[in-house]
Amino acid sequence: MTTTHTPGPWSFDPAHGAVLSADGHAVAVLCFHGAESMAQEDANGRLLAAAPELLRCTVLALEELQKAERLHRLAGVDLRPLEAAIKAATPPP
Numbered sequence: 227m228t229t230t231h232t233p234g235p236w237s238f239d240p241a242h243g244a245v246l247s248a249d250g251h252a253v254a255v256l257c258f259h260g261a262e263s264m265a266q267e268d269a270n271g272r273l274l275a276a277a278p279e280l281l282r283c284t285v286l287a288l289e290e291l292q293k294a295e296r297l298h299r300l301a302g303v304d305l306r307p308l309e310a311a312i313k314a315a316t317p318p319p
Contacts, residue, residue, distance in 0.1 A: 234278025
């Protein structure tokens with residue numbers, strides 16, 4: 227059985243430093259000790275909250291680029307960074 231991430235959308239609650247799932251449960255809680263400022267912690271929280279949508283967009287971009295490659299409309303574009311990002315964000319099969 228493969229476990230996947232909590233479905234998005236996620237949001238960031240800066241008052242509590244928490245990334246929340248669509249149903250309001252904490253997916254992650256940020257620790258200010260790792261940030262240089264509250265502004266940086268807020269930026270980190272917003273980035274984490276965007277993770278499900280960023281993954282979705284990365285998968286879509288890779289699929290479209292692969293289609294273009296198959297149609298010989300794309301040459302010399304290195305798709306490995308997109309593939310690596312998707313692999314890093316998803317569990318192994």
